[in-house]
Amino acid sequence: MQKREILLKIYHCLFDFFGPLNWWPGDTPFEIMVGAILTQNTAWGNVEKAINNLKKANLLEAQKLYQIEEEELAELIRPSGYYKVKAQRLKNLVTFLVEEYGGSERKMFAEDGEELREKLLAIKGIGPETADSILLYAGNKPFFVVDAYTRRIFSRHQLIPEAATYSEIQDFFTQNLDREVKLFNEFHAQIVMLGKTICTSKKENCTSCPLAFLNSK
DNA sequence: TGCCAGGCCGGGT
DNA sequence: ACCCGGCATGGC
Numbered sequence A: 001m002q003k004r005e006i007l008l009k010i011y012h013c014l015f016d017f018f019g020p021l022n023w024w025p026g027d028t029p030f031e032i033m034v035g036a037i038l039t040q041n042t043a044w045g046n047v048e049k050a051i052n053n054l055k056k057a058n059l060l061e062a063q064k065l066y067q068i069e070e071e072e073l074a075e076l077i078r079p080s081g082y083y084k085v086k087a088q089r090l091k092n093l094v095t096f097l098v099e100e101y102g103g104s105e106r107k108m109f110a111e112d113g114e115e116l117r118e119k120l121l122a123i124k125g126i127g128p129e130t131a132d133s134i135l136l137y138a139g140n141k142p143f144f145v146v147d148a149y150t151r152r153i154f155s156r157h158q159l160i161p162e163a164a165t166y167s168e169i170q171d172f173f174t175q176n177l178d179r180e181v182k183l184f185n186e187f188h189a190q191i192v193m194l195g196k197t198i199c200t201s202k203k204e205n206c207t208s209c210p211l212a213f214l215n216s217k
Numbered sequence B: 001t002g003c004c005a006g007g008c009c010g011g012g013t
Numbered sequence C: 001a002c003c004c005g006g007c008a009t010g011g012c
Helices: A003-018 A029-038 A044-056 A062-067 A070-076 A083-101 A105-109 A113-121 A128-138 A148-156 A166-174 A181-197 A212-216
Strands: none
Touching (some): A003 A212, A029 A044, A029 A083, A029 A105, A029 A128, A044 A070, A070 A083, A083 A105, A113 A128, A128 A181, A148 A181
8 A cells, every 4th residue: 555545544544533623722823832832742731721821811912922021921831841941932932923023923924834934943942843833733834743642653553663753754744645734734633632542652552543454454 | 659741952972 | 963861840
């Protein structure tokens, strides 16, 4: 079977299993960008607490985070862990957003995707996964997001080498899928759902894996 | 009770 | 070009 067929089969299998997920959990593009930074190596439940703190304080806007003291921001996002570095990283992002685009995500995302990706990667605290999450889920641009679940699940089924780099894994998807926002969005969401709910172990294969058909290829 | 979560950076080889 | 320690809270 061709890689292309396998990928589509996996996608449809997951979609049938979980149903449509319509990611990312977040009401606005700005909230999604904030969440993308806060969720770095962190359980989403903790991120929710931090975002709720920002919402309750009515601070979930670029201009407001731009003005707030970094120490105060750090206290608000404390539940998300790594709160001091993440406060810096959020500051770096909103500074970029405000000073380059007047705080308007719409203006930022009007830019060419590849160029914007380079600019995001140049911000300290934004690596490839965070940049691609922002581009895909906040900006509706077709960049496939690779995360720990993706590596774990796909290397376990021997579709990618375990030591593959981020861009190698990303290429595996983008070279074998149509470059569509809807597909990239839903596919990544399905992978995360699988990793969170069923394929949770780092070591053993899960017994009730919906992708078990891959084992008898 | 310890382990781990939707990374990333900086310094050392 | 890799490898590793540091960053931290809350849930199981």
